[in-house]
Amino acid sequence: MxxxxxxxxxxxxxxxxxxxxxxxxxxxxxxxxxxxxxxxxxxxxxxxxxxxxxxxxxxxxxxxxxxxxxxxxxxxxxxxxxxxxxxxxxxxxxxxxxxxxxxxxxxxxxxxxxxxxxxxxxxxxxxxxxxxxxxxxxxxxxxxxxxxxxxxxxxxxxxxxxxRLPSIRLMADIFYRQDAEKVMGIRVDTLSQIISYSGVCGFGNYLLYESGTNGLLPAAMLNSIGAATEATLVHMHPGNVPQKQALLALKLPLEQQQRCISVNLYSVLREFYQGEALPPIAGESSSLEDAVPESLATEPNSPTEPTSKKPKLDESECTNRSPLRWQLENKRACALMHAKFDCLVMAAKEHPSSILQALLPLLNSSRPIVIFSTCKELLLETYMELKTSGKVTNLHLTSNWMRMYQILPNRTHPEVNMSGNSGYLLTGYTLSSAEKTQE
Incomplete structure (x- = not known):
């Protein structure tokens, strides 16, 4: 090329x-x-x-x-x-x-x-x-x-x-060096582990929730998906506007950019759970709405929530007005949520448990989940909840430790200054109802 x-x-x-x-x-x-x-x-x-x-x-x-x-x-x-x-x-x-x-x-x-x-x-x-x-x-x-x-x-x-042309590795190093908190402390070796455990490739539909990494995680996953593919990434975030600096810096083709659907977590969950109900699954609640915490269904900062001071629109005005972009993205995401996903990746600043309960039913069986957090105790609690529920198997809680070396003639030794920890990963695979019964 x-x-x-x-x-x-x-x-x-x-x-x-x-x-x-x-x-x-x-x-x-x-x-x-x-x-x-x-x-x-x-x-x-x-x-x-x-x-x-x-x-x-x-x-x-x-x-x-x-x-x-x-x-x-x-x-x-x-x-x-x-x-x-x-x-x-x-x-x-x-x-x-x-x-x-x-x-x-x-x-x-x-x-x-x-x-x-x-x-x-x-x-x-x-x-x-x-x-x-x-x-x-x-x-x-x-x-x-x-x-x-x-x-x-x-x-x-x-x-x-x-x-130089921006790449995932270069941007990960730059973001981590300038301000590690802006990328949730995700180092380049931890990022590679997330991509490896998730199994992201050019086929399937993938679900990502992240609380703000300057667009590094969605950019890395979309880069792994590639351009000439049929895969789609649903990128959920807690705010009204997603962080996309890393995505914009990659300068991906338009077709590849359109494979990333960015939606507000609370808005899309409300639209999904209040829409057409899915058939009940044996051994679980008759409605997925029961799995959603009340706080997720009534988040006041959602773009779908009108303010009380604004006058309500007439029905004729609503029907004539074309849908906004976030509304179209919500519909695209909801269609994929009904079809279910092949992977779930989470990088949450908050406790991942409640969000995981809402997103876990959206996965097919035998699919990987990868949860990143800077706090080991939060993942330990999530580990015990998943272990008790029996919805996920092969659970592992890991932490990376990377040591950089100076390689020079007759002077090879570890670098004096290095970062000690880059967060923790909880990984596992989802189980179907039949598999849970056997276990």
Whole structure:
């Protein structure tokens, strides 16, 4: 497949060495902020994703601490990205660092001289070369210590950025690093476990309830469903407007986007349970409405709930008015709810038990359920309820622990800082009435 080009309205990922940032390229005058560096993005238009650009200083306020530096971007080739050690021609190093004293006097250049040098030079290699020349201890450091010093300086003065196409893994890393609470603490390894346990593929109908993950969970499931498929995802959420930043950033084809039906949980449950009643199932309540908590059926924030101050419409006005989009989405979702789903995924900030009671009857038998929560105690209670009811089998409560490693020549070791926990998963498979009787 040909590499797509950057267009206005796209979400892009700006990468500067290991740092990544999700940015919307909304208009030709759009800018992006990378620390103290402000980038003008107009040069990105119609350039292929994966291109590397050089940051060229346009304007800065020299001598003022904390002042922003404005840069234009110039397309460059990968050959310009050369190893800094080879560029500087460094060949000598010390045997150990025992005689080096970190007293802040090793660098002969003052901060004002470095800022002036940064204004005059637009290449990181020239700035680093001056820093090395004026360092009293650089050539007495070990080779590893020299490389660490160069990497640190290159990170600060690196003048190249790469524009990458958004992907699920990149967005998961960005969201988790910026604010883990906005994605409910779902790390990329936990996200992969959710997708794996759910069995999402290009066939079937899938049900998702999430309390707000910036659209990361529906985007990951829709990405696994694919474009040329017949599968459908019903995305339930507690608010009136779903979070869709990750979905919009993926820039999926229109046909694939339409396979995601986003509905308000309380609104669609009310429409489903107050509509045509399903035939009773042996051993269960004669109506699914009994399984719905009263709070779900009378939620005041639902878009279907009229306010008491607004005048009621005449019947003729109601019949002439075309249905709103959320009403059409509710009807599509209700049709799939009657046909039942092949999987249930939940990522709830609230206690999942009551919502699970309402959604569990909507699944076919022998189908997976995956429930994510940041609180182990809530899932333990749900585990015991499901175990007692006998509606779900093969129940497992798990927690992921991922350890990142630095892989370098002769220096492979775990990273010093890492996240300890990324929430808990409760998984299992639904049972039919006959299977429950046998058990």
């Amino acid at each position: 040909a590499t797509p080009n950057i267009q206005l309205g796209d979400y892009i990922i700006i990468q500067r060495q290991k740092y990544t940032k999700l940015q919307k390229f909304g208009n030709i005058d759009a800018t992006a902020q990378l620390g103290k560096e402000q980038l003008e993005l107009n040069a990105l238009l119609d350039q292929p994703y994966g291109s590397t650009f050089k940051m060229c200083v346009k304007e800065s306020k020299a001598g003022k601490r904390g002042a922003q530096r404005q840069h234009t971007l110039k397309l460059c080739s990968e050959t310009e990205l050369r190893d800094i050690r080879a560029v500087l021609g460094i060949s000598s190093s010390g045997e150990d660092n025992r005689d080096i004293c970190d007293n802040g006097e090793a660098q002969a250049l003052k901060s004002e001289d470095i800022e002036q040098l940064r204004e005059e030079c637009n290449e990181s290699s020239k700035i680093i070369e001056k820093l090395v020349e004026n360092s009293k201890t650089f050539h007495t450091r070990t080779e590893y210590s020299q490389e660490k010093y160069l990497k640190k300086k290159e990170k600060k003065y690196f003048e190249f950025v790469q524009i």
